[in-house]
Amino acid sequence: MDFNLSEEQIMIRQAARDYAERELIQDVLERDEKGIYPTQHIQNIAELGFMGMMVDEQYDGGGMDTVSYVLAIEEFSKIDAAVSVIMSVQNSLVCYGINKYGTDEQKEKYLKPLARGEKVGAFLLSEPEAGSDATSQSTTAIEMDDHYLLNGTKNWITSANYGSIYLVVAQTDAEKTHHGINVFIVEKDSPGISLGPKEDKMGMRSSDTHSVMFTDVKVPKENRIGEDGFGFKFAMKTLEAGRIGIAAQATGIAAGALDRAIQYSKERKTFGKPIGHHQAIAFKLADMKVKIEAARNFVLKAAWLKDNDRPFGVAGAMAKQYAADMAMEVTTEAVQIFGGYGYVKEYHVERLMREAKLTQIYEGTSEIQKIVISRDLLRD
């Protein structure tokens, strides 16, 4: 067993850490407060290659492995999970999906600008009535002569506004239930697409989340990914990969909270000594550290399985469920350590706590992950 990171992996982690500590930290509070999209940061991290890290080099990607990717996601998330969610959707859902299942033409046309980070991608699966239950899609794509006609509404779409390449999951044949689902590459400026207002979220407020409405949107047939009826499998496979990214994000949010809690525990004094010298606080820090390290190992294991072409679905589900629930616990404890200061925005930990909450909900709730894990256990 080899726990060593490669030189490249260490360099990538350091590059992400440097960017986050140098740049993201500058305006993270203001962007969170006002819900400002991190346009310049996304451009900058794209130039560094973080928006298409795992895409094959021949399609202008970084050709990096999943381990490198989760290391980078963790580092960005320590400082700013709104930026890391945009990066995560881009890499582990949109780019991963097209890179793995798209045709050469689709890769040339759509993957290359995504991998270069010139375009941002969005993944449109959830609907007002279909979140965790992805089989009950009410968005329809009716096959016409040379195109599909898309109608319906998608909800909770990260990068809906700033993104320009959508992956849209839709029902093409209701009778076939989930075998009648397809996924399409849709250009956002196609006629018939409109956005709902920006969601006023609890956390990750700097990322843009909208609902997206499709009214008779024509999608060229060549924009369907995979064989007819491949959409549900595509969505599940892609989300399997996505979970690892969100698990890394949750780990990073928690690690960021711990970093701040350690610092504060050294500086803040009560009863004549730094609060870190009180066992009540010291043990909290120890518990936080142990949980973060466990989550990190889960994440790296899942990433390693994926990189070695082994099944990673359950490992990813365990990583995401554990890391997300852990992030909620750890950030809550961080706020507790800060006391009143933790409850005001200036000290960051309340923001990290708000961000942690979303990791338990999106890309498969913690409960959905437990379904995945338990079904695997009980399978005959």
Added chain:
Amino acid sequence: MKILICLSNVPDTTTKIKLAGDNSAVEKAGVQWIINPWDELALTRALELKEASGGAITSVTVVTVGGADVEPTMRKGLAIGADDAIRIDAEPKDAYYVAAQIAEVAKDFDIVMTGIESSDYNSSAVGGMLSEFLNVPSVSSVSKMEIEGGDINVTREIDGGSEIVNVATPFVAIVQKGITKEPRIPAMRGIMMARKKPLNVVAAAEVEALTEFVSYELPAAKAACKMVDAENVSELVSLLKNEAKVL
């Protein structure tokens, strides 16, 4: 025009330094190694100048004196954008030894850049010694460097201000903060390329070090800070007199 950047391999600036049992050396286990921060700034500036030179600057090379263990740090330099690297295969013994070794390979370069000091030993000596070995001018405390056409102007910090020096190649620039805004973060492509770029290992020259490290000592632990009420001047005076013994 060719630029050579002297990269020193130093412990990360947040390292908690430990000494080996008999205080004869710094404990290397568990240390994260980085490019000396000033050298990283020099490298970044050299790359900026190269990119803006329209081909006039043909290459930026990094050089390090050290064993194979310094190569990851050198490859970080290549990932940031240096074209190639030279490792002089020797353990650095002191500043004189390092400067003498680098001088052997620096002759072919038009501009040699060193950081003003290294963040481990801080002796601030290699740059000046190197220019002596090479018998070329050196400009120290360089906080700005511009190249236009063949004209090289460097700004150096002096007491109460700065001076601009016009300098002919070859020369040694000993740079400090301000030479560029921030060290460049390597991009994914650079990181991928780093292993494919040449890292040439050359044998060390026969040089005797002039000094020898006898032993190391860690700084004394910081004493606890005593808070005195702002109104209580007599207590402050008494503490300064009797405890701190500075009055």
